[in-house]
Amino acid sequence: MKVYLDNASTTGVTEEVLEVMLPFFKEEFGNPSSLHKAGIRNKKVVNNSRTKIAELLNCKRSExxxxxCGTESINWAIKGIASNNKTKSDIxxxxxxHHATLNSCKYLEERGYTLLYVDVDKEGFIDLNHLRSLVSENTLIVSLIMANNEIGTIQNVKEISDICIxxxxxxxxxxxxxxxxxxxNINELNVDLxxxxxxxxxxxxxxxxxYIKEGTKIAPLIHGGQQEQKLRAGTENIAFIAGMAKALEIGLDHLESYQERLNTYSRMFLKRLDEAKIDYLLNGPEIGEKRLPGNLNLSFKGIDGTSLEYLLNRKGIYTSTGSACDSQSIEPSHVLVQIKVPEDYINATIRFSLGSDTTFEELNYVIDNLIHIVKKEI
Ligand SMILES: Cc1ncc(COP(=O)(O)O)c(C=O)c1O
Incomplete structure (x- = not known):
């Protein structure tokens, strides 16, 4: 059996999304900037995708x-604001x-900006009072993760944006x-980027x-032609833009049932570990609306995480030790260190991230094997 429980690293393209994308690789390959019919048709695809995404996220299409990728967006947001707002220097x-943010900020720190870190508590929630004490007239940008990729903590962005406003x-x-x-809902969250x-x-x-709120002073990322309002030039990836719009539509359509199902699965997962008397910690908040559905970041006492992941892998169970971007590193993840996971647990930390395709049978297979491996290891 193969069970993919690494959905926080990436997910596969669904049939419906693939179908939307396929024509643009062969028949409909016109350049959206061309003035002939093949170009105009694809310009419409890009425009319609942008409109659909803006409606789904509740913002203007021009924003x-x-x-x-996400990394590019984050780099652009942080460095683009720094380039066009020279009078302020605190970040x-x-x-x-995620390292996309950490390393973009460090890049600017090396160039003279002051980097300030807001404290987080043991579940990864931001200390809002600390944020209030850090912001000043010299603050250029506050850049924060909404839902943590490792431990699933979902921040209250509205409270954060009130402070920043x-x-x-x-x-x-x-x-x-x-x-x-x-x-x-971008409009309700009232964020700038x-x-x-x-x-x-x-x-x-x-x-x-x-997303860039109208009026935001941001430098272009890529200079070139007219695309993306001349801020991020380059011929548009029509297939992927249309595919992302479709995936977003489907994902938001199923959001409630997805959340309910994965939270039920997660509770069942932990109940079975409890029944088997496994010594583990759930890193991050309890299962519910403040934790990403399907994120189970678990630390097991006194065992070796690399061999645990290896043994799960041998059983066809694909997981991640902390963040995928860090899987080459044997250092405990920066997130786990920050929330102070105890030393005798931190080395055996596995992130199981369930997804929309995860089944009950698959989970039972994973839990059976996990219990077996952990008991034998100890
Ligand atoms: C929270 C978070 N931010 C940014 C990224 C980077 O996104 P991308 O893989 O599209 O560059 C990831 C990817 O793992 C992530 O989880």
Whole structure:
């Protein structure tokens, strides 16, 4: 049996999404900037996809800019704001961000900006009072992750944006893990910039977007032609743009049932570990609306995480030790260190991330094997 429980790393493209994309690789290959019919048809596809996405996210279509991935969107948001707002020099983030944010911020720190980190508690929630104390008239941008890719913590973005509005600072939200997993309404959240990546919700890899609120002073990312309002030039990836729009539509359509099902599965998973008297910690918040559905970041006491992952892998169970981007590293993940997972647990931490295709039978297979391996290891 093969069981894929690494949906937080990436997801596969669904049949419906693939069908939407296929024509643009062969028959409908016109350049959206061309003035003939094949070009105009594809310009419409790009425009319609942008309109659909804007409606689904509740923002203006002119505020959606297509990029190649979440990492690109995040880099653009942070560095693009820094380039066009030279009078302020403080950047505020947390130590539990994705490396796209951490390293973009560090890049600017090396060039003279001041980098300030907001504290998070043991479940990964931002200390709002600390944020209030850090923002000032010198704050250039606050960049925070909405839903943590490792431990699933979902922040209250509205409370964060209220603080940033009062302080007149730009707020960028990394919503790469949040979208299609928790509700997200850009207008209500009232943020300035927000990053999304297609491959986290059954869209293709290699496409993302940056929401940029009207009036935001941001430098262009790529100079060239007229595309993306001259801010991110380059011939549009029509197939992937249309595919991402379709994936978003489907994902949001199924959001409630997806959340309910995966939360039920997660509770069942933990109940079975409890019944088997396994010594584990659930890192991050309890299962419910403040945790990403299907995210089970578990630490097992006194065993070796690499061999646990290896043995699960041998049983056809695909998981992740912390963040996929870090899987080459044997250092405990920066997020787990930050939330202070105890030393005798931290080395055996596995992130099981369930997805829309996960079945009850698959989960039982995983839990049976996990219990067996953990008991034998100890
Ligand atoms: C929270 C978060 N931000 C950003 C990214 C980067 O997105 P992409 O893989 O599209 O570059 C990821 C990917 O794992 C993520 O989980």
């Amino acid at each position: 959606i800019f297509f990029t190649s 505020i983030t947390t130590r539990v961000e 009062k302080a007149s600072t730009y707020l960028h939200i990394d919503a790469v893990q949040a979208i299609c997993h928790t509700s997200l 927000l990053s999304i990546s297609g491959h986290k919700f059954h869209g293709p890899k290699g496409i993302g977007l940056l």
